Amino acid sequence: MTKILIAGASGYLGKYILEELNNWKIPAIALVRSPEKLKDLNLANIKIVQVEVTRPETLRGVFKDVETVISTVGFTRQNDGFTYMDIDYQANVNVLQEAERAGVRKFIYVSVLDGDILRHLKFTEAKERFVEALKASGLEYTIIRPNGFFPDLRDVLYMAEKGRVLLFGNGDSKLNPIHGADLAEVCIRAIAQKEKEIAVGGPDILTQNEIAEMALCAWNKPANIVELPGWIRSLILKTAKIFLPEQRFGPLEFFLTLMTRDRIATRYGTRRLQDFFNQEVQLIKQQSNQK
Ligand SMILES: NC(=O)c1ccc[n+]([C@@H]2O[C@H](COP(=O)([O-])OP(=O)(O)OC[C@H]3O[C@@H](n4cnc5c(N)ncnc54)[C@H](OP(=O)(O)O)[C@@H]3O)[C@@H](O)[C@H]2O)c1
Structure with missing residues (x-):
């Protein structure tokens, strides 16, 4: 039976993709370096395989009967001595080469919105180098270009807890951030779609000021936004x-x-940032009550 393989399965987005595949009973393989990161998920239909994507020899034989690979492997908050080039580029190349060897039909890679335009930045340079390798591979592919994820706006929430949010410029630039569960649906739909690139964001287009107000509202604090030059x-x-360090x-x-430019992609999904902020505040309050 054909299978979907998820590389980067233990990450924020990877886990939502696994849950969605599991719910649909689609046979899938999850590649992880730390299987314990999936222990709280109920993944009866998913085969979990421990590998090191930085060591290609550990990938041998794992892609048997795989039809589509989805890679969310990326260097984000890890602090393990690797660089963007090691992970965003080389580890993904390792996965791609094993996919080619095994005769995989399609490779779906999660990069970042406007990564091609902003490729001079450290965060995007290695991702876009991998995008070029994927395009040159001859495999069918889709590059998903998502807007910012909800958890990346937690810093605004932490500022808001103190009753004030600092923004650069006038706070008018707009974006439509997306929840991981909504983005997981986009990644899975891409298995059967022909689009080579999909730029996607969440359902609401928000200014920086509106995001700051939502964060303050989640803490029940009055609007207090300071614009920095x-x-x-x-x-x-x-x-x-x-x-x-890099x-x-x-x-x-x-x-x-x-922060200083508009970032708007095709709107998708149903999850709202205000709900995410409210849930995060509840969690923070519960955790501080337990201390
Ligand atoms: N956050 C955003 O706003 C945003 C927006 C657009 C695009 N993106 C991109 O979307 C992708 C997925 O994001 P995410 O938030 O799901 O990232 P994440 O939670 O950090 O997950 C990244 C995955 O890559 C794996 N990985 C990283 N370094 C590794 C290493 N040295 N060896 C083996 N595996 C390694 C992680 O494994 P471990 O769990 O073992 O660390 C994890 O499974 C990333 O490329 C990210 O840059 C993010």
């Missing part, structure tokens, strides 16, 4: 480039660059 942003970027500079550079 653009030169402070440039100064932070220049200083951070000198002093921060894995901390990359997301900061990406975040500060995106």
Whole structure:
């Protein structure tokens, strides 16, 4: 029977993809380096295989009868000595080469919205290099280009807890962030779709000011948004480039660059940012009550 293989299955998006495949009873293989990360999920229909995507020899034989690969492998918050090139590029190349060897039909890769335009940034450079390798491979492919994920807006929520949110510029730039469960549906639909690139975001197009207001509202705090001048942003970027390691500079550079431009992709899904913020606040309050 044909199968779907998920690389990066233990990550934020990977777990939602597994749950969706499991719910539909679609036979699937989950590649993980730490199987314990999936122990809280009920994945009766998923075969979990322990590998190291950075070590191609561990992938041998695992792709037998696989029809489509979905890779969400990416260097995000990990602190394990690897670089963007090691993971976003080389680890994905390792997965791609094994897919080619095994005769996989299609490869779906999750990059980032506007990654091709912003490829000069640390966060996107290696991803886009992999996109080129995938396009050159001859395999059928789809590149998913999602807008920001809800959890990446937690920093706004943490600022809001203190009663004030700092923004660069006038806070008018817009984006439509997306929930992992909605994005998982897009990834799975892509298995049977012909589109080579899918740019996608969540259902609501929000300004930075609206996101800040939602975060303050989740804490039941009045609107208190402070707009910082653009030169402070440039100064932070220049200083951070000198002093921060790559894995901390990359997301900061990406975040500060995106704050000043509109990022809108095709709207998809039903999950709302205000609900996510409200749930996160409940969790934070419960955790502090248990201490
Ligand atoms: N966050 C956003 O706003 C956003 C927006 C657009 C696109 N994206 C991109 O979408 C992709 C998926 O995002 P996500 O939030 O699901 O990321 P995530 O939670 O960090 O998951 C990344 C996956 O890659 C694996 N990985 C990373 N380093 C590894 C290593 N050294 N060895 C083996 N496996 C490794 C992780 O395994 P472990 O669980 O073992 O670490 C995990 O399964 C990423 O490429 C991300 O950059 C993110």
